[in-house]
Amino acid sequence: MNQPAPVITARRLARTFQTRTGRVEAVRGIDVDVQTGEIIGLLGPNGAGKTTTVRMLTTLLAPTAGDATIAGHDLRHDPRGVRSRIGYVAQGGSTSDESLVLEEIILQARLFGIGKARAKANATALLPSLDLDGLEHRPCRQLSGGQRRRVDIALGLVHQPHIIFLDEPTSGLDPQSRANLWEHIRKLRTDGVTVVLSTHYLDEADALCDRLLVMDHGTIVADGTPDELKRRISGDIVTVEIDTTAMAGSGDTASSRSDRAASSPESARSTPGTDATVRAARQAVDVRSVLVERNRVHVTVEHGDQAVVPILRALDGAGIAPSALTVKRPSLDDVFLSLTGRSLRDSDENRDRGRAGGMTSEPETGTPAVSHP
């Protein structure tokens, strides 16, 4: 893959706030490189410094230290040049109740120096692509939360920027509106737009972003694709399910991953089937850890997809016929946990005060690899 020049480069970018209780280092000297056409996610709990970072990169907040270049324009010396190249969608929305959808979008385009006719053409073309057609002359207060959020996105896109910054774009939206917005964001990448989005939703970071910058306490604690991050931290989990008709019970044995032990304690008996399965798996591949749960055996390995065939062969050799075999990547929450010692969900419960929407549960990222009838 060829590496074009980064469209965003930030070096030792920092922001300190002076509050009554003392200095708060919201962002502590971060380095960021974003390539053209990437969807890059800033992932972290509330208060990690995501919004401060986005606000600095969009010229809304002056950094207290460090430099950045955005689309070839220096952040400190040419903020106007930066502004002319970027779009920005704020976390808290950007429309007043009384403003009319189309009129407001046209105004926004014209503030970017776009002529009347082209502003109108851009706005009119944008509305159907964001499922906003028919709402042109409605005041924003009459729109649903999802519609109003899409108006925010339209306002950020109408001047056809090369880079768009989305601060918590789906915060407070219902699942359907979120999925819908994700589609729109993916479409932007297809059009060659670089997307920088901040999120505290694990599933959003996982499903949408090409690359993630995991932030915590104002620093970037990890940088990589969602897959890289998960592989680097925890390996993959291969789950072998054994036909229950042959087994009487089950039990927990080796439980190095206590957070995954979901079985009930009343069944303490280990079955020959599961023991044999563990032995077969250990012979076949390099196993990091094992967890037995009822009739299921979870083995953690480096590369789950490459472990499936050897494990299956070993099981076959041992005379075990699994009823199902699945490979599951560890979740981003596991990643965050191993990086910071805290679960992103826990940090969120503590800090997410009264926010609409709240956390959504992480979807099962497991993909059935082999299944016997």
Added chain:
Amino acid sequence: MHMIHETRLIFWSHLRANLRNPAWAVIMLMQPLLYLVLFGPLLENLGGAYADGSDPWLVFTPGMVLMIALFGSAFAGFGLVAELRSGVVERQRVTPASRNALLLGRVAKDMTVLVAQAVVLIGIAIAAFGVRPDPLGMVATLALVALVGVAFASASYALALKTRSEDGMASTLNSLTVPLLLLSGILLPMTLAPGWLEALSRINPLSHTVDAVRAMFASRFDTAEVVTGTLVTLAFAVVLGYVGTRTFQRENA
């Protein structure tokens, strides 16, 4: 050049919003109108003490016109607080548009609405109470009203950016507008005041504006009041306009 274009964009956007929902402009017109109708008639029987023998309406009407200029523009910042909260201002800040244009477009809208309100008020005074102002004086009055609007609207927007809350705005505005009103001679001429009070009122730029407007309403153009009042009002608008643009630029870093 860019700035004028961008100012026009903001101006029209806000004016259209105002026309769609004119309730606020009408409400702001109510206070001076009520004074005109329910307070003005009392002055007719005060005789020489109030207007030195001339038509009391010719003295009172310009005062009410300035009252609208003061209150209409001083409260303009409330709209900006709402815009700050809804994210509209921030959205406009990430455009390359001139920071001054973002302020001046709003101020120009307030100025326009004020002048329209003043025209309505003078029209009612002419029709209902038989006021006969000097036509040229009336036009000059509207120009001074516009300048007062620039001054107070700019200051009000600066205050809105500083406080960012309706509560903070309200307490500051109340503690400023009432003394400004009482020390301007808008309701009763300051010639009625004891020496110390009259001296105090001279510090208030608005008192000079009131004097000038009253003189022009009565066709007395070649007086010191007109010259002083016009210059003071102009200087006031320039200074507060500068404060407003500085604040807008700084807060928008």
